[in-house]
Amino acid sequence: MLPVRKERSDAVCVGHILGAQGIKGEVRVFSNTEPRGNIVGYSPWQLEVDGQLKSVGVSGRTQGKNVIANIAGVDDRDQATALIGCKIYILSKQLPPLEIDEYYWSDLIGLEVKSMQAEALGTVDSMMETGASDVMIVKGDRERLIPFVMKDIVQEIDLEKKQMIVDWQADY
Numbered sequence: 001m002l003p004v005r006k007e008r009s010d011a012v013c014v015g016h017i018l019g020a021q022g023i024k025g026e027v028r029v030f031s032n033t034e035p036r037g038n039i040v041g042y043s044p045w046q047l048e049v050d051g052q053l054k055s056v057g058v059s060g061r062t063q064g065k066n067v068i069a070n071i072a073g074v075d076d077r078d079q080a081t082a083l084i085g086c087k088i089y090i091l092s093k094q095l096p097p098l099e100i101d102e103y104y105w106s107d108l109i110g111l112e113v114k115s116m117q118a119e120a121l122g123t124v125d126s127m128m129e130t131g132a133s134d135v136m137i138v139k140g141d142r143e144r145l146i147p148f149v150m151k152d153i154v155q156e157i158d159l160e161k162k163q164m165i166v167d168w169q170a171d172y
Contacts, residue, residue, distance in 0.1 A: 011046055011053065011089040012106050015039050020080035021068050027080045029060070029067040029088065034129075037062040039088065040069055046089040047071070053089060101150050103157065105134070111164045113138050113146070116155060119170045121146075144172065 015031040031039040040060035046053040060069035074080055095104065105127040113121040113136070122140020127148070129135075134148040146168050147153055156165040 010092050012092055012095065012104070013087055013089050014042060014045075015067075015088045017083045017086045017088065019084055020077045021066075023077045025070070025074040025076050025080045026060075027069050027071060027074070027083060029069050031067050036067055039067055042090040042094050045071075046091065047083070048087040048089065049083070107159060108136065108148075108157075108164070111157070111159075111162050113140075113164050113166055115170060116165060116167055121166070121168065121170060124164070144168070 014033055015029050018028040018030050020026070021028050029039060031037070033039045033042075037060075040058060043058045044055045045058050047056050048054075056074075057072035058069050060067060062068075071080075071083070074083065098104070108124050108127060111124045113124060115121055120140060121144060122138040122142075124136050125139040125143075126137045127134055128137060128145075136146045136148050138144040138146055146166060153167050154164060155167055158164075
């Protein structure tokens with residue numbers, strides 16, 4: 001799963017805080033990164049608190065299926081509990097560069113999707129990981145689930161035009 005870009009062009013949502021962990025201010029984190037433990041390597045985080053982004057240093061680890069983070073300045077359970085639900089962003093420049101024909105999910109959200117016959121299918125609303133391949137949730141006249149398979153289904157992506165051409169029929 002790759003990060004989802006927020007409306008701000010320089011901020012990418014990589015997860016959110018699920019809860020407090022222990023009494024020393026650690027937090028449990030839901031991570032959109034793959035593998036999920038990578039989220040703690042993107043320090044500093046831009047933590048959304050009361051609608052504002054606040055830059056915070058972070059370290060952490062995976063513990064079983066959870067990601068546990070230590071946020072600079074958060075030293076007790078009460079401070080950690082106050083952050084539950086806060087979204088975690090990083091700056092776009094913190095993401096590693098991609099190879100040709102690789103895209104962050106955040107780059108795909110909002111693209112207009114058209115069939116090879118130029119039929120408008122809708123807009124990429126979100127992405128979903130299924131194990132076999134990622135799936136685009138495209139919303140238009142109805143919701144469509146379209147596998148994100150380059151060259152087989154996804155024929156062309158033009159980020160400048162915010163458009164994607166897919167080998168997919170409107171009646172699928």
